[in-house]
Amino acid sequence: MHLSPDHATRFATATLSHLGREYPYKMDLVMAGPEDAKPPRDHHPIFHGSFDWHSCVHGWWQVLRLARRFPDLSVAAAIRARADAMLVPDKVAGELAFLDRPTATGFERPYGWAWLLALHAEAAAHDAPWAAALEPLAAAFAARFHAFLPKLTYPLRVGTHFNIAFALLLARHWAGPRDPALVALIDARAQDWFGGDADCQAWEPGGDEFLSSALTEAHLMAIVRGTRFADWFDAFLPRAAQRTPATLFTPATVSDRSDGKIAHLDGLNLSRAWCWRAIAAALPAGHPVVAEAEASALRHLDAALPHVTGDYMGEHWLASFALLALDGLADREDRS
Structure with a gap:
């Protein structure tokens, strides 16, 4: 299943409708x-839509990427015009001012940090001033990763915003051509935390x-270990060729898409599809898990793609994860 112009139009149209929608906002x-009792746009001149800060950030990543992948998209001109108005130095300065608050040290750590870096990387792929405007904000979050990762004694393995592996996937993609020291730090921490993991029971979701x-x-270890990934994976999920643990191969059931937390499970299905595709691409040809991984990716996509739009509790963020599932994070990622 490939990213198509129809997907792109559907996702971008929905996301444009909420990037500037201030309320509801968390x-x-x-x-x-009492002076802090101000509307969202006063605190966040750019990222005050899409229900919350991080969803607004990755909504911008998504629409910029879609405009680049499909420059003739019917909404591409509207995306570029909105970016010209919003991704500008004075508004970035307002976002930086929020980070300078003494109580904002842990603001959006690590999920929002990583998505901001992904946004900056995508902006840099455009012939536009957006990346230059965002660069101070990206530098601020990269510095936070540099400071935080050495003191994070234990990995954050949860399946929500605090998951450290997901954040490092995005941060490493940004750091590759820009910050070799951060790449080295990420690789070292990933090996420290996950290098010895074996026989994962996958008590999820x-x-x-x-x-x-x-x-x-x-997925992170596939990037970090490169050609040495298969041996690690075979120890980590030794029965994957037999679709065990079964939960990793079975799409999650979403009982109520108007419940913002339960609606997260549509995102689980999409992010699993992205991970399974990346794992399949990283394993050597003929590895017994490749076919199961690819089939599982399709099952998870089929379960979630019809529900990317329709209810604001999912619609304000799910299209970004659908784009990851269909197109990956980097242009070089497998799209088979």
Whole structure:
């Protein structure tokens, strides 16, 4: 299944409709006094739509990527015009001012940090001033990764925003051509935390998870270990060729898409599809798990793609994960 112009139009149209939609909005704010009781756009001049800060950030990543992949898309001109108005230095300065608050040290750590870096990497692929405007914000979050990773004693394995493997996948993609020291730090930490993992039981999903703890870890290790990935994977999921643990091969059931937490499970299905595709591409040809991984990716896509739009609790973010599942994070990722 490939990313098509029809997918792109559907995703981008929905996302444009909420990038500037201020309410409802879930603030991540520690109030230091009554002066902080201000509307979202006063705190976040760019990322004040899409229900929350991180969803707005990856919504921007998504529409910029779609406009680049399909420059003749009917909404591509609207995307570029919106970016010209919003991704500008004075608005970035406002976002930086929020980060300078004494209580904002852990703001959006690590999920929002990583998505901002992904947005900057995508902006840099355009012939536009957007990446230059965003560069100070990207530098600020890269510095936070440099400071945080050495003191994170234990990995964050949860299936929600705090998952460290997912954040490092995005951060490493940004750092590759820009920050070799961060690449080295990420690789060292990933090996420290995950290098000895074996016989994963995959007790998932939890009731509100949108990431697979097992598969995001495996995806990260595929990037970090390169040609040495297969041996690690065979120890990590030794019965994967027999579709065990079965939960990793079975799409999650979503009982109520109007419930913002339960709707996370559509995102789990999409992010698993992305991970399974990446794992299949990283394993050597003829490996017994490749066919199962590819089939599982399709099952998860089939379960989730019809529900990317339709209810705002999913619609404000799911298209970004659908784009990952269909097209990957980097242009070089497998699209088979």
